Amino acid sequence: MLASQSNWIFTYKDQIEKKSQLEDLSLSSVVKELLMQRGLKTKEDAEKFLYPALDQLHDPALFHQIEIAKKRIEQAIEDGESILVYGDYDADGVTSTTLMVEALREKGAMCDYYIPNRFTEGYGPNEAAFREAYKQGFQLIITVDNGIAGVGEVKVANELGMDVIITDHHEVQEELPEALAIIHPKCAEDYPFKELAGVGVAFKFATYLLGYFPKQFLDLVVIGTIADLVPLHDENRVLVHFGLKALSSTDRAGLKALKKQCSLDGHVTEEDIGFRIGPRLNAVGRLQDANMAVDLLLTNDPDEAGELAEYVQELNTERQKVVATIAEEAIAEIEQQDGSDHYVLVVAKEGWNPGVLGIVASKLVQTYCRPAIVLAIDPETQSAKGSARSIDGFDLFTSCMQHKSLFTHFGGHAQAAGMTLPVDNVSVLRDELDALAKEQLTEDDFKPQLRIDAAIDLQDVDLSVIGELNHLAPFGMGNPKPAFHITAKPAEIRQIGATKNHLKIKFAQDGIQLDAIGFGLGDKYTKLSKDTAIEAVVELQENEWNGIRKPQLFLKDLAVKEWQLFDYRGAKQWQQQLDQTLANQYILAFHDKEKETNDVIGPEQFDTIEQEIEALYLVDLPQSLEDLSDLLKGKQINRIYACFQLNDGYFFQKIPSREEFKWLYQLILKRKYFDYKTDAPKLASHKGWKLEKVKFMFQVFHELGFLTREGATIVPTESPEKKDLTESPIYQKAVKQMEVEETLYYSTYQQLKQWIGEQLHAASKPEEEMVYGF
Template sequence: MLKSQSNWIFTYNESDKAGTDSLADVTISPVIKQLLLQRGIDTDEKATNFLNPSFDQLHNTNGFSHIDKAVNRVKQAIEAGESILVYGDYDADGVTSTTVMVEALRESGAMCDYYIPNRFTEGYGPNEEAFREAHRQGFQLIITVDNGIAGIDEVAVANELGLDVIITDHHEVQESLPEAYAVIHPKCSESYPFKELAGVGVAFKFAEHLLGYFPEKFLDLVVIGTIADLVPLKDENRILVYYGLQALTRSERKGIKALKKLCQIEGKVTEEDIGFRIGPRLNAVGRLQDANVAVDLLLTDDTEEAEELANYVQELNTERQKIVAEITKEAIEMFESSDTDKRVIIVAKEGWNQGVLGIVASKLVQTYYRPAIVLAIDSETKQAKGSARSIEGFDMFQNCMQHRDVFTHFGGHAQAAGMTLPTENVVELEEKLDRLAQEQLTEEDYKPQLTVSGKLSISDIDMTLLETIDQLAPFGMANPKPLFHMEATPSEIRQIGATKNHLKMKFADAGVQIDSIGFGLGEKVPYLAKQTPVEVVGELQVNEWNGIRKPQMMIKDIAVTSWQLFDYRGMKNWQQQMDANIENNYFVSFQGSDHAHLPVCDKETVLNLNQTIESLYLLDLPETLDDIRELVQKVDFKRLMVCFSIDDSDYFRALPTREEFKWLYQLMLKRKSFDYKMDAPKLAQHKGWKLEKIKFMFQVFHELDFVTRKEGMIVPADNPSKKDLEEAQIYQDRKKWVELEEIFIYSSYTQLKTWISEQMKAEIHEEEMAYGL
């Protein structure tokens, strides 16, 4: 038995098949119909739109409140020769938003520049000093992108200075809005039907309204910001990403081409390429220094400059990875040495790089699956600044907003947030959030959730199925790659990777073979017994090697629901396979054997336990089969480890046959006497028997009173009673021992597990079941 690491949420059931009737007029496979229904796509029109994204499905920009007013103000600035400042943000969404807005303004004839605040000295969002500097430099209009909705005080300062501010943002709206000239925000626009655009999506919509046409040329930027910011890939976001990936694939932007080259992206660009390669590199710039370099990279039209900037971005990303690893290690050590019962993890330290704290928080969530806040302390200002990441079921934004007075600055989403607060308030914040978590979360909430879309057998998996599922791409938030549940017996289990930290299994059925890989699951191998069914949850993908394409499963989690037998018989180094945590493992010796470094106990100790045992080790053979029967019937264990060997086996000195006993007895009657020392060796040579066999047969005769001793000779008894061989105790003992060895020493793995399984189901007093070997 092996427990899953995650809670498996099964979204499919038999009613799903009946529910597909609601999509009867759409010509798609049953698998796709079920997956669409699970995503809330329950009409033919919705299904057609989802599977066939079109620009016609995008919403009209007129739905944004204030958008006409904002565009008119920009045109007024252009006509009057006013300077416009695009005020951006330092992450990938903010960088791409800035680029889109700058290019749209310049195409419209505006005199404009851009400014991205420094994460370390200014922080996120509008900054009073930056606005004052913009005024000093002669800017008359500021347009924020991917920020501004929380800048109430800063916008008020701008108004005092005579600066107009247009806010384009998508972050959560707080209690009140800034008194800006115009606010372009889907959640502040009652008439705009889709509320989940990324910052770059809002900037794109503003650019479209300003330019008067659909600027398809910006889609290569829009797709980067949208995927990197983890917004739901549905409705407009799905359309923008669908066509944005195509645009990114063929993009002629010098900066993007240089980035793709560094990332070793060739051919079709995927959402994974953005999420794991392009996005992190653009984010790395703002995490370590001013993000203007990233905007310069996207705006440049010079190939040499693009390559130079891309290489610099690559260096920063490498440095960022190193810093993240160091801070994560320190954060884990701090948490492990503190009160680990806390429902919310908060770690804070002076000297930590503020730019990477969101990544560190994410790693803490992945490790402990609890909400996490990581803060860098500034000893001069007495302020703690950092990032939060959360788990399903705990809305970080709403819970922190309940204690808004604790923060100097705060903003974000349900699963991610940024904050600044006085150092003295950190403990208070920890206590308040921990109390909220206790009220809102159950023990099950502290396990990751895997949403399972369907159940597959080995024979179901082929390239056609993968191509069918690919109709749902691009995948991302709110449209994840479907996870499937599969139960099968692996034909091969092994650890792979330089440090053996990955799991590889092969499954085969009806001529179909499927490879599966579980990254980071290599530690599970010692807990997986051969020839035992396992349950896995994973996603399907194509494995291409030397031009051959075949499906494989990427395992996300694994479980074994039945007891497992681990066969270590005759293995000298079996202790190397032993579970390092032996607190709930028991080592039983029937013969009182001494095993160094192991807490050995007897059978009775285990029988008196009233708990489930993780692993039950049998170190040697019992006297009888009943000893084993009693253990497996009365003890609740997950894994049974059979570790014994035997040096003096009776198996190959098997019981003589009845014909052999009859022949020897007749010989005795004929000869009238038998000198064991002289005659036994001759008899052994003549019949090809071992001396031990002859000795045993005479011992049986003696116990049954068939023979006796007279003057040192073995002679037949006078008028012996008629008895069966099995009446002799020595015969019975030998028979039972041979039977015990037959089952526990010389049986195959399958035979041994079958016998044990039968005993687990049987009654203790039941006679021994027939076991044909």
């Protein structure tokens, strides 16, 4: 057996209406089922999903205060007023800022932008920045990707005589700012889609403001939308679909330079944004002032763009090092707290860079599968500032809002949040969230949730199906890559990579073989037997090598539901298979000479074990099959490693036949004596027997009382008691040992697995009979 790393949720086992209007679509049954699972049960809905079109976007006029905002901007332009775009320091914020500045400038406005410093000002509006804007002559402030929580700051702006237009998408809190206009999907009852990113809201506003569809901004929209992890359905799906095309062929100097740093050429995918472009733009605001990221996106000068992109690359490299260091220190802090006892992890320390704590929190969630809050302590202000990430079963925003009084500043979503609070409140926050989580979460919640869309056979995996699946892209939040469940035996298992930390399996099923790659799963190599079926959750992908295209499986998780046998019989280095991380593995030896260390236990100790055994190593042969059989009965063992060694065995020597025993005894009776030292070698040579065989036969005769010794001579006993050969303990031991060797050492893998399986299963039969009564 091998447990999965995640909780597998078989969504395809839910009740799905089999009759649908998708039958007319020329798609495989696999893809049709996936469409139905995504709630697309009509041909019209499916075609909209598969073939996004710009006319699927909603009318921005449905934001009920958008006309007020537009008129105020037009008035500002007419009166020559200065407009300040107040943005944010992450990828969504800098793309929103760039987009709004370009839209205003195209409209003819005098405008500038401001990105608050993550370290000195924090997220969202702040009073000092608004007062400074007033001093510099700005009459209108437009927030992008922030502002919905700036109640006090907007009040200050109003008192100074400045108007504020808020464009945002973050969670709405109890009180709304008294802004001139709020453009927010969740504040607009008539707007049908509530999950736009900040850049998506800015784009809708720009569309309404300019009076046409500004395709030139789509390359910005796709970056912010994917980087901010909003659900990729409805409008977001359309914007990302066309945004990826726009980004792939963008003429924007800054993005071209950034793509070069990312080694991107040609078609850009959502993964390229999520793992390359997005992190680099985020790195600027995480380590210093994010204005440089906006400068990069706004510049038309290729030389300036190249220099800025190169510096962004350097910052990203530095960011990676900082994250690794803080993550290591945070894990050490958690271990000191005995993190396994806490449902919510809260760590705080002086000297940590607040800009990267969201990434560190994500790493802690991946490591411990618990909600995590990571805070940097400022000793001067005695405040703690940082970020939080959560797991699927715990709504971080709602839970923190129940204790809002603990925070100086707080905002975010169900799965991610940012916060500032007094140092004295950190332990209180840990206790309060821990109590809430204990009420809400179960043990299953502490494993990642892995949703499985369909079961598939290897014979159904081909390039045409993979091509159809690509029509479901772009993938991301709300539209994950389809995950499939397969069950097949591995024809080959290998560790790959420079450090052997990846896994490659060649699955075989009904004559079909298919390669599967599992990154980071190399440690499973010693826990998988080639002769046992593996259940795996996979994604389907295309692999091209030397011009040859073929389907391939990408392993997300795997499990083995039955016990496994690993055959290391005769291998001298079986100790290398020991997993030092396991607490419930045992090395069993039947003979004292094998019990040279405290790690090895004997039959008496093993017999007392009642809990489930993860791994059992059998290092020597028992004296009888019954000795091993009795120990295996009643035990729950996931993996058994047969590491038997054999030096002097009986199996290939064979026990002498009765006729051979009879012939030798009659010879001695006839001769009346036998000088073993002189006659035994001659007898062995004459009969073609080994000397050990002759010795064994004489030992049996002596034990049965058929022969006796007179000095150096062996003579027959007068009138011996009639006995059968099987009454000799030496003969019995030899027969049993030969049976042991034949069954446990010289048997085939399948024969050995069948025998051990029968012993493990034998204990359950009486229990079943007792429970069911028949």
